[in-house]
Amino acid sequence: MIEIKNLHKKFGKNQVLSGLDLEIGEGGIFAVLGPNGSGKTTLIKCLLGMVIPDKGTISVLGENIKNSSDYRHRIDYLPQIANFPTNLKVKELITMIKDLRGKTDLDKELISLFKLEPFLDKKLGNLSGGTKQKVNLVLTFMFDSPLVILDEPTSGLDPISLIRLKKLIQAEKAKGKTVLITSHIMSFVEEISDEIVFLLEGKIYFKGSISELKNKTNQPDFEHAIASILTDNHA
Template identity: 90%
Template sequence: MIEIKELYKKFGKNEVLSGLNLDIEQGGIFAVLGPNGSGKTTLIKCLLGMVIPNKGEISVMGKNIKSDSSYRHKIDYLPQIANFPNNLKVRELITMIKDLRGKVQLDQELISLFKLEPYLDKKLGNLSGGTKQKVNLVLTFMFDSPLIILDEPTSGLDPISLLRLKKLIQSEKAKGKTILITSHIMSFVEEISDQIVFLLEGKIYFKGSITELKDKTNQPDFEHAIASILTDNHA
């Protein structure tokens, strides 16, 4: 599904990605983790074509993204912060995105799932952060793409909406989709992920299951395993 070879990216003198190599198989939920500054956001933006690497190759669904940008139409992306036009109503925004991308079948189903009916005619600038995140999720999942990238998807969600999101992600996985997630909520990551991709100083430090990570770090639980990596590498 995704193949990355020797990826380098510098911002000025700061090398954010330094020879990163990563293969992501088709199907399953992959959590991309790492401390602040480890390169998570840069990696995702390189995948999306929003940041151009200095060196290296990225292939998505068998196509080198440098020579073919059509792959982007097969990715659904949830940004960490959605900057919506404040004066637009929720219904107007959903309609606009549908007109831009087309082939939508799931918008009404998702509006019902996240109980957004009372907000459809409200302006986005008047919504709470949690409600904006629900709108963000509707816009992401209403397209039937094989690759889904979710950057901090739990942000601002109440417990019931979080449960609905977990079920939604699992149902997308059951369709054979590949889902990449970044999150600082370790309990969410542990519950939902098939594999962990841990970045450290611009490289892949670990890729595998949570059980394998606990074995590697000799720790009894996931949070202590993550803490162990960070402690060992900042001692």
């Protein structure tokens, strides 16, 4: 599904990714973890072509993404902070994205799932953070693409919406999709992901299931396993 070879990226003097290799197969939920500044968002933005890597190749669904934009038809992306044009109404934004990406009928279902009907005629600038995140989720999930990338999907969501989101992600997985998630909420990651990819200093430090990680670090639970990686490498 995704194949990354020898990826390098530098922002000024700050080397963010240094020779990252990663292969992600078809189907399943993958969590990309790592401390702040380890390059998670950069990695995802490289996948989306928003950040241009200095070196290395990325292919998504068997297609080299360099200088191409069509492959993004097959990716649903949830950006980290829902930055929307503030003077658009929710309804207009949804129509606009549909106009740009193609027809879909899933938006109505998702709007009722997240109970967004009362907000459709409000301007995006006047919405709360959590509601914006729900709009963000609707925009992401309405296209039914084989690859779903979620950057901090839980931020600002209330408990009910969080449960709905988890169900939604599981349903996507059941359809055979590949879901890539970054999150700092360890309980969420533990509950939902099949495999984790741990980034450290611009490289993959660990890739495998949560139980493998627990064995490797000799820790009884997931949160401590992650913490032990961080203390071992930064002590």
